[in-house]
Amino acid sequence: MIQIQYQTQRLSMRFFILMLILFLGQIGFGLLLGLQHTDPTLLAGTLNFNVVRAEHVNLGLLWILSGFIGAILFAGPMLSKRELASPWLIKFLFYALVVTVAWNIGTQVLAMTGVAGWWANQPWLQEGLEYIEAGRAADVVILIGFAILAYVVLRTFPPVRQWNEIHWGLGIGVVALMVVWVFGLFYVPRIDLQEYFRWFVVHYWVEGVWEVIHISLVGFLIVVLFKVDVKSVGYAVFWGVTLVWLSGLLGNAHHYFWIGTPEFWQFWGSLFSAMEPLPLIFCFWHIYIDAHQNRKPLENAPAFYFILGSVVLEQVGAGILGFTMTFALTNVWSHGTWITPAHGHLALFGTFGMLGIAAAYYAIPVMRKATDFDQRLGKLAFWLVFTGIMGVALAFAIGGTVQMYYYRTLALDWFGGDVLPAMKLYRILVPTFGFVFAVGAGILAYDLLTLGKRNRNAAAVEAPVLSASPATGWSRPMTGFEAGIWLMWMWIFGGIITLGILSFNLSIVRVQGDPTIPYIMAGVGYPGLLLVTLLFVWRFLASLEARVKTAGETEEPIPDLSVATA
Amino acid sequence: MSCPDGSCKEPGKRQRALIAFGLMMIIFIVLSGFSFLNSRGQVVPGDISFGSHMADEGKHVFQAYNCMGCHTMVGNGAYLAPDLTKEYKAAGPAWLAAFLPSAGTWPTEAAIKVQLLNNDDIAEDAGVDNIEDYYKKYPGAKERVQRRVGTTLMPNLPLSSEEVGQLIAYLKYTSAMNTEGWPPETKIPDLNKRLSLAHPVASAAAAGANQAQAAEPVDPIELGHQLATDNGCFACHATDNKKMTGPSWGKLYGSQVKLTTGSTVAADDAYLTESILQPNAKIVDGYQTGLMPAYDKLLSKDEVKAIVEYIHSLE
Structure with missing residues (x-):
């Protein structure tokens, strides 16, 4: 049984637990938002939509960060073969995070009365800008927190000469996390310049920094789960990070189409952000290869379920749905509609949220000495949150297509009378799928919080069924060719969606006002894409579940993660 | 050293990737610089x-x-x-x-x-x-x-x-601000055509409902309430005793009102009518002068009377 070697790895536990609590809080606010969408007068004047939305968005970022910190603290000693530096600083970081979160939840409510805490031309209590709603006071504490994290990680790591690619990824990641945050710390009077810098924080966080941390942590988890060669993972981490930056640096230009910046950004943004899926395809491919490094059964199924979910939803949510709206000619229609949150929910929760949950599913059983835990709850929770979030994205996407027609093509800007009534069905579907998601999240939070503390007898129920005959049909081993075919189908549906949004430029839609073509293409593209995704993950996991434990097998030790690969 | 797996070519490839990244950074910085030049004429x-x-x-x-x-x-x-x-x-x-x-x-x-x-x-x-x-x-x-x-x-x-x-x-x-043509303008200029596309069945009925709503109520108190709504009175006046931009109307009629001059006046028909037509003539203590527009050119005598009647009903 795998045991932790370094006591400071246990410091990660509190961040994972905080992650789960904030996650549940975020879902609570999310469900409330969904209900307010169906009835916009709900709690109006008591807890206005904009406050609930700020809490939902902020908690979403904060629990993902908490999960990242937990995962990095757990990985740090294994990457360095020594205890974490300055454990007291980490404890301080934890309490600072708790206080900042509570403070920020409280100050967002001030938006109802228009109190931003302006002092020295800075909004100290709440800022009222999407994603960076936190006031300057919380911003400064968060900056200090990032500095502590970077200090602890860099002090723990071995000397730079001995770094492998995972060290580089995490090292650059934690420093860049802090540096990029600085661009959100200033009040900017010009709205074009304000949005320019706001996307420095938002885009470069997710597509520069978080992506780098994500790739490195996926690499780490793949090594510990599948005992993959560190050198081969290092290769994937390096090229993954490089492709992310080569496409993402100029890909940021897709945020600069309509904010008052010059037209030339439309060329650069369309060109480079169309390449942003490349690193994701690369990662997708690697998760297939690494999961097939050996044919041993999954020891920790929930952890791998969520890693696979993370990489697949990164492909579908960030890669494909991002691609569909990244061209100036499609974005001109989709910008500022529900098409954006369809992409956002799948990409943010899928890619980063699922990774934090995967790390918790790996680390918590190890820390609680319960690696033989009952894995059924975790698997059930995965399927619920996975289908739930895809359903939410589907409702947003189809609703967004209707919105594009009413709001853009017909230019009807009365939301109460024209736009929202047309989207009614989808406004109900969002909280409906949100409820499925919430049930899954509740199960996984319960599972992770009580794992190793519950009655262990349940674990015995799932004794591996030994069968000598090789798996066939749906659970036969997946070949690389087959994985490629699945990926191709995802992109075919992605192409249909893209052409569907593009068809809003046709004169039959624009001049004659006939929405049939875009409606049909969206009606085929989105359900098709999400169905293929669901089937692929089911098929992939079925093939892994069918692996049989051979008799007398000894557990392989985890490879030395601190090894230099250069 | 032989190189069967091509791993010895790796450092060169990695270096070229870094150079490409540096080049992109230069492009990004140059484009950013151009974006905010004064000569672009973007409004600030x-x-x-x-x-x-x-x-x-x-x-x-x-x-x-x-x-x-x-x-x-x-x-x-x-x-x-x-x-x-x-x-x-x-x-x-x-x-x-x-x-x-x-x-x-x-x-x-x-x-x-x-x-x-x-x-x-x-x-x-x-x-x-x-x-x-x-x-x-x-x-x-x-x-x-x-x-x-x-x-x-x-x-x-x-x-x-x-x-x-x-x-x-x-x-x-x-x-x-110049937002490069966003949001896109509709190419269906006729609003009625757009509405009929948006509400194929309901549009005719909705138009009828609007007409019906325009019919004026007969009851003077109801008419007063309608006029107060239409003229935006409730933006500043509460119908209970809440203090908003202007004095509240709840239980106002017949009460003694203290003015900024120190004197008090009874809130009767004459006072309320004057306060609607020439709001700055008497200012209630604790409120600002010059905030309320004069309604003498906007309301007929009967309409003012209806509003006063409505205020009377709020006892």
């Missing part, structure tokens, strides 16, 4: 004011109320409510000034007229002094007035009149 907040209010003051208010948490601005924000980038261009300052203090209800034509007649900033800013010209200049205002039915989905916000002016200045700035 310092160029735009509305009356005595600067656009930047309005941006502070916009952020303080987290408007982006429901609306979008240049397309970014939440998606519950309309994009505000070109709102000023569509509806104009008088509609905004009538709407923002009581966002829960739609402004009527009367409420827009009040703003045009009584607010010098607005008349000067819009460059027109009558409603027909105003509608020509801001067709969005006409559409909003014609189609108004029911309440809005926006909660009332505790905006001061100062903040309302500042927000208008900010929206004037965003409207003036």
Whole structure:
């Protein structure tokens, strides 16, 4: 049984637990938002939509960060073969995070009365800008927190000469996390310049920094789960990070189409952000290869379920749905509609949220000495949150297509009378799928919080069924060719969606006002894409579940993660 | 050393990738520099004011109320409510000034007229002094007035009149900005055609409902309530005893009102009528002078009487 070697790895536990609590809080606010969408007068004047939305968005970022910190603290000693530096600083970081979160939840409510805490031309209590709603006071504490994290990680790591690619990824990641945050710390009077810098924080966080941390942590988890060669993972981490930056640096230009910046950004943004899926395809491919490094059964199924979910939803949510709206000619229609949150929910929760949950599913059983835990709850929770979030994205996407027609093509800007009534069905579907998601999240939070503390007898129920005959049909081993075919189908549906949004430029839609073509293409593209995704993950996991434990097998030790690969 | 797996070529490849990255960074920095040159002629907040209010003051208010948490601005924000980038261009300052203090209800034509007649900033800013010209200049205002039915989905916000002016200045700035043709203009100019596309079945019925609603109530108290709503009175006056921008109407009739001059006056028909027609003649203690527009050019004698009757009913 795998045991932790370094006591400071246990410091990660509190961040994972905080992650789960904030996650549940975020879902609570999310469900409330969904209900307010169906009835916009709900709690109006008591807890206005904009406050609930700020809490939902902020908690979403904060629990993902908490999960990242937990995962990095757990990985740090294994990457360095020594205890974490300055454990007291980490404890301080934890309490600072708790206080900042509570403070920020409280100050967002001030938006109802228009109190931003302006002092020295800075909004100290709440800022009222999407994603960076936190006031300057919380911003400064968060900056200090990032500095502590970077200090602890860099002090723990071995000397730079001995770094492998995972060290580089995490090292650059934690420093860049802090540096990029600085661009959100200033009040900017010009709205074009304000949005320019706001996307420095938002885009470069997710597509520069978080992506780098994500790739490195996926690499780490793949090594510990599948005992993959560190050198081969290092290769994937390096090229993954490089492709992310080569496409993402100029890909940021897709945020600069309509904010008052010059037209030339439309060329650069369309060109480079169309390449942003490349690193994701690369990662997708690697998760297939690494999961097939050996044919041993999954020891920790929930952890791998969520890693696979993370990489697949990164492909579908960030890669494909991002691609569909990244061209100036499609974005001109989709910008500022529900098409954006369809992409956002799948990409943010899928890619980063699922990774934090995967790390918790790996680390918590190890820390609680319960690696033989009952894995059924975790698997059930995965399927619920996975289908739930895809359903939410589907409702947003189809609703967004209707919105594009009413709001853009017909230019009807009365939301109460024209736009929202047309989207009614989808406004109900969002909280409906949100409820499925919430049930899954509740199960996984319960599972992770009580794992190793519950009655262990349940674990015995799932004794591996030994069968000598090789798996066939749906659970036969997946070949690389087959994985490629699945990926191709995802992109075919992605192409249909893209052409569907593009068809809003046709004169039959624009001049004659006939929405049939875009409606049909969206009606085929989105359900098709999400169905293929669901089937692929089911098929992939079925093939892994069918692996049989051979008799007398000894557990392989985890490879030395601190090894230099250069 | 032999090189069967090609791993010895790796360092060279990695170096070339870094060079490519450096090149992209240079492109990005150069493009960014060009984007904010003065010679581009992009409007900045310092160029735009509305009356005595600067656009930047309005941006502070916009952020303080987290408007982006429901609306979008240049397309970014939440998606519950309309994009505000070109709102000023569509509806104009008088509609905004009538709407923002009581966002829960739609402004009527009367409420827009009040703003045009009584607010010098607005008349000067819009460059027109009558409603027909105003509608020509801001067709969005006409559409909003014609189609108004029911309440809005926006909660009332505790905006001061100062903040309302500042927000208008900010929206004037965003409207003036060159956003490269976004949001795209509709190529179906006829509103009725668009409405019939949007509501294939309901449009005829909805038009009928609007007409029916326009029929005036007969009961003077009900008429007074309707007139008070239409003229935007509830933006500043509560029907209970809540203190808003103006004195509350609850239990006002027949009470003794203390004025800024120190004297007291009985709230009878004469006092209330005078306060509607010449609001600055007597100012209630604790309230500001010059805030309420004079309604002498906007309401007929009978209408004023109906409103007074309505206030009488609020005992």
